[in-house]
Amino acid sequence: MATTIPKTSTALSALLRADFTTQWRNRRSVVLVLLVPVIILISWKGLVEKLGGPFALSNSLTYGLIAIGLMGYTNSIARDRDKGVFQRLRVAPVPTWAIMMSRLFVQLMMIVLVTTAIFVVGYDYDKITLTPTGYIITYFTATIGGAVYLALGQLIVGLIKSPETVNSTSRLVYFSFVIIGMFGGLGMLGKQVEELTQWSPYGTVKNIMVAGMAPGTWNMTDTNALLVTLGYILVFATIGIKKFKWESK
Amino acid sequence: MNNQQDSILTVSGLNVQYGSFTAVKDVSFDVRKGEIFGLLGPNGAGKTSTLSSIEGLVKFNAGSVIVDGFDAREKPLYARAAMGVQLQSTSFQPELKVSEILQLYAGIYGVPLTKDKLDEILKEIKLEDAASKKFGQLSGGQQQRVSLVISTIHNPRLVLLDEPTTGLDPQSRRQLWERIEAIRERGHAVLLTTHSMEEAESVCDRIGIIDHGKVIIIDTPQALIEKYKNDPEVIAVSRRGRVTLEDVFIALTGRAVRA
Secondary structure, eight states, X not given: OOOOOOOHHHHHHHHHHHHHHHHHHTHHHHHHHHHHHHHHHHHTHHHHHHHOHHHHHHXXXXXXXXXXXXXXXXXXXXXXXXXXXXXXXXXXXXXHHHHHHHHHHHHHHHHHHHHHHHHHHHXXXXXXXXXXXXXXXXXXXXXXXXXXXXXXXXXXXHHOOOHHHHHHHHHHHHHHHHHIIIIITTTTTOHHHHHHHHTSHHHHHHHHHHHHHSGGGOOHHHHHHHHHHHHHHHHHHHHHHHHOOSSOO | OOOGGGEEEEEEEEEEEETTEEEEEEEEXXXXXXOEEEEEOOTTSSHHHHHHHHHTSSOOSXXXXXXXXXXXXTSHHHHHHTEEEEOSSOOOOTTSXXXXXXXXXXXXXXXXXXXXXXXXXXXXXXXXXXXXXXGGGSOHHHHHHHHHHHHTTTOOSEEEEESTTTTOOHHHHHHXXXXXXXXXXXXXXXXXXXXXXXXXXXXXXXXXXXXXXXXXXXXXXHHHXXXXXXXXXXXXXXXXXXXXXXXXXXXXXXXXXXX
């Protein structure tokens, strides 16, 4: 019998089914990823009038995206690498990009889920509405923003092998973004920190999302923020992929 | 002696280097159709590095690996499709149930798996009640059975087993030997690594002893015992009044305990 290789699409669909099942079985952590931005959005109700609906939505959404990239993706990759799950998959006739593509697609769906949840809660609780174009562009900018944090997560698992250290590092980075974003972005830590925050991965992602929610206000600063965001993705992902090892030994 | 036409796996002049350390030096052997070939060696001898090179997990620096006519370097996916692999420590996503793991790997290998076929496989490995259990909830023997069935789910021409019976009780070990022999009876080739000389003597048709990254000798277990039974070094290490494969192995690789 001649040896044939299975279609990549067949292998990919098997991987996707397994990865979605895994995500579903981890629904408690999915709920936690959803809860953080929703709680922030609800607690900011009083600030919506002062700061604007898009600001409140983009801020909450950014925290959700950070949680997906740094807590969800990063830790699952570190755990499965340590357990040898990837090595078992790699000895099968499936391209390695398909293994990662399946993982990333699940995260993409998480981004869509979090974005939708923020829109629903924003509308229902804070009465925030966007134009149809605003909603569409936000799904797009949220995907780009999510990619920054997934790439940052990739950088962390690329540079660190131990799953415990990956876990603590990703938490540290997550809380740094939360604190610096919340206080630095509002200018409470001084002008310099505010400026730095604006061009950090947190600031640029938030910027493009605010601008995307109100497309009429898009200006040169937003375009620059988009370019810097894409630059972050490129740099983090390149180093993260290049340094990534399939086993933690 | 070597019939290239019957070879399912041909390893020639394999070299594997990790930085300045050479783990595998000029290793050559072949595994033939309907043969169980055992690769034996002390810890750190180069067994797993050799196996990993064949599996495509480690990039080798020189030499070639041909699996079922496919060069593992030039056509890695074809080479991998022709082999089934059971790694030393197999792990699957802990959230997945046994039936889901089987469906995942059937999908990856492009094997249609109906509910009836799935039930048949589970029945065959005596795990019909474990379909909804997670892999981590199975005993060591049950895990090995699942791993073996996954590595042969696509009916590969070559099966690679890295220390398949480690940690198994005698019953499970015997059962696994029977399953490995059944693979051979279907005309497939098996390459296994083991530390158990009893296993190598009972199951393997030919064995290769590897040490310090080099293949020292390749022959049938009986021929090896016959060849070395009068060797003073072998007699010196013999403990049971008769020369065993273990005596030959220790005489060839030394008494020193490896890290």
